[in-house]
Amino acid sequence: MFKAPRGTVDILPQEQAYWGFVRDKAEIASRLYGYQRIDTPVFEKTGLFYHSIGAGTDIAEKEMYTFDDRSGDSMTLRPEGTASICRAYIENGMHNLLQPVRLYYLGPIFRYERPQAGRYRQHQQFGCEALGDEDPVLDAEIIDMACNLYTSLGLRGLTLRLNSIGCKSCRPSYLEKLREYYSLHDKQVCSDCKIRIERNLLRVLDCKEDSCQDTINGAPRISEHLCTDCAAHFESLKEYLGFLQIPFELDPHLVRGLDYYNRTVFEVQPEGEGAQNVLGGGGRYDGLIEQIGGKPSPGVGFGTGIERVILNLKKQDIVPPPAPGPEVYLAYQGEEARKEAVKLAGELRRDGIGITMATGNKRLKTQMKQANTLGMIRVIIIGDEELWDNSVMLRDMEKGEQKKVARGKLASLLKKLSF
Ligand code: HAM
Helix, strand or coil, rough: CCCCCCCCCCCCCCHHHHHHHHHHHHHHHHHHHHHHHHCCCCCCEEEHHHHHHHCCCCHHHHEEEECCCCCCEEECCCCCCHHHHHHHHHHCCHHHHHCCEEEEEEEECCCCCCCCCCEEEEEEEEEEEEECCCCCHHHHHHHHHHHHHHHHCCCCCCEEEEEECCCCCCCCHHHHHHHHHHHHHHCCHHHHHHHHHCCHCCCHHHHHCHHHHHHHCCCCCHHHHHHHHHHHHHHHHHHHHHHHCCEECCCCCCCCCCCCCCCEEEECCCCCCCCCCEEEEEEECHHHHHHCCCCCCCEEEEEHHHHHHHHHHHHHCCCCCCCCCCHHHEECHHHHHHHHHHHHHHHHHHHCCCEECCCCCCCCHHHHHHHHCCCEEEEEECCCCCHHHCEEEEEEECEEEEEEEEEEHHHHHHHHCCC
């Protein structure tokens, strides 16, 4: 028997109310802040990800779904959204538009990770990117939008962690200090960090191994080694977050798991969760577009996994509004009535009235039970008598009352009742 691949799930109809709820709120937030939807392919040339998220990151080294297509070109299922958005920005000449260009996306992301609660090999991500402007107003806007989305969903007890990781002019001297420190502490770190020290030093700060945490905590702090421009950018961001009344905690060791970030990085963490299960995160990536072949254009953005948002909604007992569906059930008694019911269902649906129709030769009592289980508000019944006088019986399920209605008046009555 076939099963869904490990780390993937079917999103069943009973879960769809949660998904609709989160998607709707994400779209409302995007509109509120002036972000326009963009959809990019779910796979890209592998090189795009090596040149953006960084060849030495866990994602590029261990988690990408990479394959050769039939022409022998190496392709990768996107392990995140930002690189594709930047590729689309360059390819579609968006630098010629009025800057910043504000975009959002919602779609599947693929990472070969160890599956656990809130961690999948295919997850859905909502992300926003503001491209072409380095104003810290945009960093504040992106963070505000993330917070606004979570608040509009009713989520409570979230912590915003914030850091600045400098730029290409101030980071090298910081890395020297970090290297000095790790050369004195390299015995205490995990085997992955030993490799990181050689290949991609900043990544040691992103290690999640318990055995490395004390070493990380004692490490020099990048935020104390920022150049004047980066320090001023960070100060402005903090000031704007104050204006927006967004509380934050400074986390001097937050670097995030992707190499393209500079200056601002942030994560939103639910109560009682470790750094592994952040709800959403993002930051600034001013060198990325140039790095993948575009004209130098700054950018800032964030992403949040829908599954993780839903997990937290459930933990906090937040129930989404039910997904809208037909409120009217069409029942019949006998073969002739069934034919009439098929015609009537067609007419009503074309008139914009949702109908769930009975099927087979179930007794009327069974059909009524089914309507009840489905939560139908009204039931239309066609039997011999209704066939004969061209009417229907219309039952109000809540009141338990029913009345005869002429076929010609049914549609307008149902429309009136549904308002
Ligand atoms: P990320 O932190 O790797 O950032 O992922 C963003 C969010 O996606 C996470 O906070 C989490 O909610 C969700 N997520 C990541 N991996 C998984 C997984 N395996 N299962 C379930 N959910 C997951 C990025 O991807 C950046 N592109 C965000 C960004 C946009 N930065 C700037 N712009």
